[in-house]
Amino acid sequence: MLQIPLWKRALILLICLSALVFSTPNLFYDRVERHNDAIAAIEAGADPAAVEAERSLWPDWAPSYLINLGLDLRGGAHLLAEVHVTDVYADRIDGLWPEVRDLLRAEREIVGNVRRMPSDDPGVLRVAVSEPAGLQHALETVRTIARPVQTLLGAGSRDLDVRLDGDEIIVTLSEAERLATDERTMRQSLEIIRRRVDEAGTREPTIQRQGVDRILIQVPGIGSAAELKELIGTTARLTFHPVVNVTSDGSAVPGPREVIYPSMDEPGTWYILESTPVVTGEQLVDAQPDFDQNNRPAVSFRFNPAGGRAFGLYTAENIGSPFAIVLDGEVISAPVIQSHIPGGSGIITGRFTVEESTRLAVLLRAGALPAEMTFLEERTIGPELGQDSIDAGRVAAVVAMVAVLAFMILSYGFFGIIANIALLLNLTMVFALLSLIGATLTLPGIAGIVLTIGMAVDANVLIFERIREELRTAKGPARAIELGYEKALSAILDANITTFITAAILFALGSGPVRGFAVTLGLGIVTSVFTALFVTRLMIVFWFERRRPKTFAV
Amino acid sequence: MRLKLVPQDTSVDFLGSWKLTFSASMVMMVLSIVAFFTVGLNFGIDFRGGTSIRTEATQPVDVGAYRSAIQPLGLGDVAISEVFDPTFGPDQNVAMIRIQTQEGQESVPPAVLDQVQAALQEVDPSLRFTSVESVGPKVSAELVRSALLAVGTALFAILVYIWLRFEWQFSVGAVAALVHDVVLTIGLFSVLQIRFDLAIIAAILTIVGYSINDTVVVFDRMRENLIKYKKRPLIDVFNHSLNETLSRTVMTSLTTLLALLSLFILGGDVIRGFVFAMIWGVIVGTWSSIFVAAVVVKRLGVKRDWSKTDAEKAGTQFSTGS
Numbered sequence: 001m002l003q004i005p006l007w008k009r010a011l012i013l014l015i016c017l018s019a020l021v022f023s024t025p026n027l028f029y030d031r032v033e034r035h036n037d038a039i040a041a042i043e044a045g046a047d048p049a050a051v052e053a054e055r056s057l058w059p060d061w062a063p064s065y066l067i068n069l070g071l072d073l074r075g076g077a078h079l080l081a082e083v084h085v086t087d088v089y090a091d092r093i094d095g096l097w098p099e100v101r102d103l104l105r106a107e108r109e110i111v112g113n114v115r116r117m118p119s120d121d122p123g124v125l126r127v128a129v130s131e132p133a134g135l136q137h138a139l140e141t142v143r144t145i146a147r148p149v150q151t152l153l154g155a156g157s158r159d160l161d162v163r164l165d166g167d168e169i170i171v172t173l174s175e176a177e178r179l180a181t182d183e184r185t186m187r188q189s190l191e192i193i194r195r196r197v198d199e200a201g202t203r204e205p206t207i208q209r210q211g212v213d214r215i216l217i218q219v220p221g222i223g224s225a226a227e228l229k230e231l232i233g234t235t236a237r238l239t240f241h242p243v244v245n246v247t248s249d250g251s252a253v254p255g256p257r258e259v260i261y262p263s264m265d266e267p268g269t270w271y272i273l274e275s276t277p278v279v280t281g282e283q284l285v286d287a288q289p290d291f292d293q294n295n296r297p298a299v300s301f302r303f304n305p306a307g308g309r310a311f312g313l314y315t316a317e318n319i320g321s322p323f324a325i326v327l328d329g330e331v332i333s334a335p336v337i338q339s340h341i342p343g344g345s346g347i348i349t350g351r352f353t354v355e356e357s358t359r360l361a362v363l364l365r366a367g368a369l370p371a372e373m374t375f376l377e378e379r380t381i382g383p384e385l386g387q388d389s390i391d392a393g394r395v396a397a398v399v400a401m402v403a404v405l406a407f408m409i410l411s412y413g414f415f416g417i418i419a420n421i422a423l424l425l426n427l428t429m430v431f432a433l434l435s436l437i438g439a440t441l442t443l444p445g446i447a448g449i450v451l452t453i454g455m456a457v458d459a460n461v462l463i464f465e466r467i468r469e470e471l472r473t474a475k476g477p478a479r480a481i482e483l484g485y486e487k488a489l490s491a492i493l494d495a496n497i498t499t500f501i502t503a504a505i506l507f508a509l510g511s512g513p514v515r516g517f518a519v520t521l522g523l524g525i526v527t528s529v530f531t532a533l534f535v536t537r538l539m540i541v542f543w544f545e546r547r548r549p550k551t552f553a554v
Numbered sequence: 555m556r557l558k559l560v561p562q563d564t565s566v567d568f569l570g571s572w573k574l575t576f577s578a579s580m581v582m583m584v585l586s587i588v589a590f591f592t593v594g595l596n597f598g599i600d601f602r603g604g605t606s607i608r609t610e611a612t613q614p615v616d617v618g619a620y621r622s623a624i625q626p627l628g629l630g631d632v633a634i635s636e637v638f639d640p641t642f643g644p645d646q647n648v649a650m651i652r653i654q655t656q657e658g659q660e661s662v663p664p665a666v667l668d669q670v671q672a673a674l675q676e677v678d679p680s681l682r683f684t685s686v687e688s689v690g691p692k693v694s695a696e697l698v699r700s701a702l703l704a705v706g707t708a709l710f711a712i713l714v715y716i717w718l719r720f721e722w723q724f725s726v727g728a729v730a731a732l733v734h735d736v737v738l739t740i741g742l743f744s745v746l747q748i749r750f751d752l753a754i755i756a757a758i759l760t761i762v763g764y765s766i767n768d769t770v771v772v773f774d775r776m777r778e779n780l781i782k783y784k785k786r787p788l789i790d791v792f793n794h795s796l797n798e799t800l801s802r803t804v805m806t807s808l809t810t811l812l813a814l815l816s817l818f819i820l821g822g823d824v825i826r827g828f829v830f831a832m833i834w835g836v837i838v839g840t841w842s843s844i845f846v847a848a849v850v851v852k853r854l855g856v857k858r859d860w861s862k863t864d865a866e867k868a869g870t871q872f873s874t875g876s
Contacts, residue, residue, distance in 0.1 A: 072824070080693060225686065226667070376693045382684035385608065385824075392641050392822035399820055400813035407809060410557035443825050444753050450817045451760065451832065454810030455767070458802075461809075462771065465802045472562075491774035494719055498770055499763040501715060502708045506759050509704040511697070514756040521760065553556075 004541055012534045016425055022063050022432035031057040032064050039064075065435040068204065069220070070442035070516055073390050075383030076220035077228040080376045083189050083213050085182040087371035089173050090122035092181065094276065096145070096160075096171060100127060103141055110134040111141075117168055118256065125171040132167060139169055149176045182213065185370045190215060193232045195366040214376070225378040235328050235372055236363035238281030240311070241273035243322040243334055264330040265351045271331045273324050278314045280368075283307025287364035289357045290347060297357040298349045301364065308344020316340040327360070393446040400450050408457060412464055415554050418539045419460040422531040426456045429527040430520065439523075442516030452524030459496070459532030462488040468554045477552055481540060485533075492529065500525045559808070560801040568796045568844055569789050569852060575845040579734055586741020593744045598751030601698050603655035603691040607670065608637075612645040612680045620649065623673040629666065630654045639823040648684075648823070655691050701755040705736065708759055712766055720773055721857065727850035728769050731842035735765045738838050739831055753828045761835025764810070768803065769843040775799050776848075780856065788855070792848055807840045 025032040035058035038051040048055075058064060071078050097116055104114040104127070112131035119126045129138045139162060146160035159177035163170060173181065190209055197205045197219060206218040222228050244258055247270050254260045254272050263269040283303050290300040303311055315323075315337050324334040325348055332350045352360070404423070408416040430449060434441060467484030475483070503525060506518035599606045609615075615636045624632050630653075637648040651674075656666065667686065675681050689697075709732055717725035739758055743750050775795040783791050811833065818829045 082692075225688075376690040377688065379687040380683075380685060381687075382682070384610075384682075385684040388641070389822055389824055392820060393817075396817040396819075396821040399816040403812040403816060404809050407557075407812060411559075411805060413556060444756055444828060447817060447821070447825055447828060447832070448760075450813050450821075451810065454813035455764070455806070457809050458767070458806045461802050461805045465799075465805070468801075469798070487778070491771045494774055495767040495770040498712055498715055498766040501711045502759050502763040502766070505704055505708045505711060506756060509700050509707065510756065511700070511752070514704075514752055517753075517756045517760075521763070 004538060008534075009538060012538050015530075016429075016535060019425065019429040019432040022065060022435055023428045025058070025062070025064055025066055026431055026435060028058065029066060032066055034058075036064055036066070065438070067431065067434045068438060068440040069386075069390075070440045070445070071218055071220060071379070071381050071386075072443045073386045073441065074220045075381050075386040076218065077222045077225040078377070078379040078381075079217045079225055079228055079232075080210070080378070081215045081217065081233075081373040082376050083186060083215060084372045084374070085185045085213050086123065088181055088185050089178065092173060093123055093125045093171065096125055097276070099145055100125065100142055100171065103145065104129065104138055107134070107137065107141055111138040114138075116257070119170075123172060126165075127169045127171070128167065129169075135164070135167060135169070139164060142169055142171060146174075149174070149180055186213065186215075188367075188370045189373070192367050192369055193217060196232050196363070197228075199362050199366065215373075221383070223380075225380045229375060229378070233373060233375070234363060235369045236281070236360075236366070237328055237368040238284070238364060239277035239326045240279045241275075241277050241324045241326055242314075242318070243271055243273055243324050245272040246270070246322075246334075247272060261324070261326055261329055261331050263334075264327070264332050271324050271334060273326070273331075277326075278323075279303065279307045279311050281364055282368065283310075284364055287361045289354070289361045292347060292349045296349065297352040297354045298347050299352070299357050299361050299364065300347045301345065303344035305344070308342075311344055311346075312340065312342045389443050389446075393443065393450075397446065397450055397453070400453050404453055404457065412554055414552075415464050415467075415540075418536050418543075419457055419464070421539065422460060422536045423453065423456050425535055426524075426527045426531045427453065429531070430523050433523050433527070434520070439519050440516055441520070444514065444517035445520040448517045448520035448524065452520065452528065455499075456524065456528035456531070459488075459492045459528055460536055462492055463532060463536070464554050471552075471554065477549055478544065481544065485537060489533075492532065496525050496529050560804050564797045564800055565793070566797055566800070567793055569793055569848065572845070572849045572852070576849050579842070579846050582741070583734060583737050586737050586744070589741045589744040593747070595740065595744050595750040596747040598749045599652065599687060599689045599694070600752040601694050601701075601750065603689050603694040605653045605667065605686065605688040607651040607653075607667075607683055607687075608685040609649045609651065609674065610682050610684045611647045611649075611678050613647065613678050615647045615649045616677070617649070619677045620651065620674060623677045624651070624653075624670055627666070627669055627673065629656065629670070637823050639826075641820065641822050655694075697752060701752070704755065704759060705762070708762055709733070712762070716766075716770070716773075720777060723851050723854040723856050724773050724777075726854060727847040728766060728773070730850045731769055731839075731847035732762050732765055734842045734846045735761050735835060735838050739834055742834055743831070748827045748830065751827075753825070754831050757828050757831035757835065760832055761839055764832075764836060765839030765842060768806070768839055769847045771802065772796060772799050772843050772848060773851075776851070788852060792852055796844055796848065803840060803843070807836055810836050 034054045035056075038054035041051050042048050042055070101114055101116070104111055108114075110131065111129040111134035113129065115128045115130075117126035117128050127138075127142070129135060143160075143162045146158040146162060149157050149159050157174055157176040159174055159180075161172045161174045186209060190207060193215060194205075194207050197207065197217070204220060206216065208216045210216050217228065217232065219228055241259075244255075247260075248268055250260075250262065250268075250270050252260060252270065252272065257275050258272055259275045260270050260272050263271065283306060285302050285304045287299055287301040290298050292298040302308075319337050319339060322334045322336050325332045332348060335349075348360075405420045408419050408423075410416070412419065427449070430452060433439075463484050466488040467480050470480040470483040470487075471477070473480075500522060503518050503522035507515055507522065510518055617634050617636060620634050621632065624634075632654075633650075633652040635650050637650055639648070642648065651670075653670070667688075671683055709729055712732065713725050713729045716728045736758055739761060743754065748754075772795065775798055776792060779791050779795045779798075783794070786794075814829055814833045814836065818826060818833060821829060
């Protein structure tokens with residue numbers, strides 16, 4: 001056992017050396033971070049010469065992995081949003097109506113007149129026909145618009161459920177289609193949130209899906225959760241509706257298939273609009289802050305071909321009637337159509353400031369969120385509190401370190417020094433691994449590291465105590481060391497595996513800070529077993545081979 | 555000159571008065587349960603929902619003035635407490651304000667937060683809000699569920715692992731010790747009314763990890779000695795094993811406590827509750843390895859003749875070659 005093959009020695013040394021190399025950047029955190037930012041800026045298309053000074057703060061060839069600091073250490077905002085995925089069903093169903101209507105109108109001879117009936121559930125389309133005899137035929141006709149669902153899970157099913165309820169035909173999304181729609185809604189929401197946060201230009205935001213309908217957003221460095229909410233929580237749903245009427249009575253009841261929206265600029269004015277929009281913001285391809293002919297801030301936009309065609313057609317047919325531009329349930333403006341607008345571009349004017357028009361353009365460009373969100377959890381941590389925590393954690397870690405090192409030397413003398421070197425290497429390894437896997441260090445994570453300092457010596461203590469015992473039975477020093485390792489092994493493994501089980505469970509079931517803690521604890525266990533079983537053994541073997549002591553004391 | 559906290563050959567009769575020590579543990583557990591049901595835990599917003607605001611000012615904290623500033627907003631239950639910490643500078647005055655979940659709201663609406671911050675700033679213009687956290691009732695209910703699930707799963711997984719590696723009696727003993735540690739920690743937090751939040755769950759699971767670590771080391775030695783001394787009475791074998799591992803138990807507990815104490819004193823107030831839980835855990839975890847786990851195994855009795863099963867069990871033992 002005291003013979004360790006050369007390749008094993010080399011491997012152990014190599015691991016220790018790479019731990020040292022990969023943990024070093026964290027000692028120069030600020031410089032390396034600025035270097036990394038500069039590299040990222042160059043990749044994003046910045047002029048390399050402009051950021052050369054920043055970039056040269058750290059050599060390019062050196063490893064530049066850093067431990068991410070969690071929000072509680074760096075400051076920033078954390079939001080947990082729930083996406084109202086069912087909102088989208090109503091939109092889909094609404095969009096079906098014109099198609100259903102046109103289909104049935106073509107069969108007028110059999111089914112008679114077609115009417116859309118009111119429905120309590122916005123996700124259900126109810127249609128009545130005036131000829132009861134044609135009801136079956138109408139049902140068959142409507143069924144033809146259902147298409148197969150293109151998902152793995154919903155193979156073989158269709159996207160719509162069409163059935164009879166009394167003398168009405170009801171159309172709903174099928175279960176498979178709902179799942180597919182939810183999936184799309186979530187992916188779209190994630191993408192749009194990511195784009196909006198990226199436009200705001202913050203460092204390393206975390207945007208993650210959680211569970212079925214939740215999104216976790218963490219943005220370091222942002223002032224407050226309210227600010228973040230404003231940025232991502234705005235639906236930015238832009239629609240263009242025909243105006244039915246203008247009223248000063250906010251409680252006026254709109255007719256069927258009509259909606260009432262307040263004006264954004266003129267308090268006390270409400271617009272009654274047709275609820276089905278002519279075109280929507282989804283058909284926009286570009287939006288830019290601009291100025292109108294009176295030099296007031298405005299937003300100019302351009303539609304895609306389909307949107308441009310619908311827009312052009314509508315403006316040609318409705319010259320002289322007002323047309324409402326609606327953003328998130330408020331009428332920005334309702335200009336009268338002066339002329340046919342071909343080409344699909346236009347300008348939105350309103351009482352904007354320059355900032356507002358710029359922000360609106362950003363939101364329109366990033367696209368509208370497909371559904372609304374509620375925020376279930378929001379946290380803001382100020383940067384100064386984070387800095388305080390880092391400072392306190394650093395001092396505590398150093399003091400803990402010194403205390404443990406001193407205690408080990410006092411108790412085990414020379415072997416204590418070996419254990420201490422192993423302990424320092426152990427911490428280096430934890431830092432290197434945290435940097436390499438890009439883990440996030442949180443405040444409980446620092447506590448996990450400090451705890452690792454305390455517990456890492458355990459495996460060595462087990463071995464040393466065992467060697468002490470074996471020395472007493474006087475089998476000679478080599479044999480005592482050998483037996484010490486051999487007999488301590490099962491205790492070390494059993495004890496650490498059970499602790500590792502708890503760390504793994506914490507990681508799997510925990511959230512946020514608990515997870516950060518589990519990661520440091522788990523890595524700490526792995527590295528401390530490694531250092532105790534291989535590194536200290538190698539050191540003892542080196543020492544033993546040189547000295548060949550006849551006796552020694554632990 | 556070596557520091558030797560434990561003399562070389564001790565023969566402490568740990569299990570001699572097991573009735574006394576075990577009853578002491580049982581009484582503590584009962585008291586903890588009583589405290590939990592009468593006083594209750596001081597749940598943080600993670601588990602009960604609501605908003606907590608941390609303020610920092612250069613002027614001294616005036617809890618009364620803060621309270622009367624917030625009262626007119628009609629936000630229901632508002633708890634305000636000043637935070638003291640040796641790491642704070644001379645003009646660093648910190649307070650925590652906790653507002654309950656507002657009726658029918660998933661999280662505190664931003665308008666309300668603005669009102670609270672404006673009202674407080676009127677009392678003390680130097681006030682800064684270093685952290686603002688809101689958790690809705692939906693999430694807090696889920697956090698409670700996942701926390702209970704985490705603790706339950708961890709206990710079960712350990713039960714199974716120890717059962718596979720040792721005998722079922724050891725597994726029962728280990729889990730009894732862990733339940734003891736968890737119950738006592740919850741009891742202490744109830745009595746002292748320290749804020750109980752998500753981080754404390756992490757601390758409890760760490761206590762579980764530490765305690766099991768300690769217990770397994772003792773068990774490992776018992777298993778070894780049971781094979782070595784087939785004829786000696788069970789209680790002697792156990793006492794002998796406990797004495798043999800005593801030095802290691804003391805060393806490891808002390809190094810861990812040293813590290814935790816420095817974190818407790820110097821680590822700042824944000825994690826003090828968390829570290830406190832762990833310090834307590836190291837103490838009860840060490841106690842329970844000896845006076846709960848070992849006692850339970852002794853009472854349940856173990857198979858004395860391990861020779862026959864050695865061959866079968868060989869597959870589950872870790873090989874000891876290098």
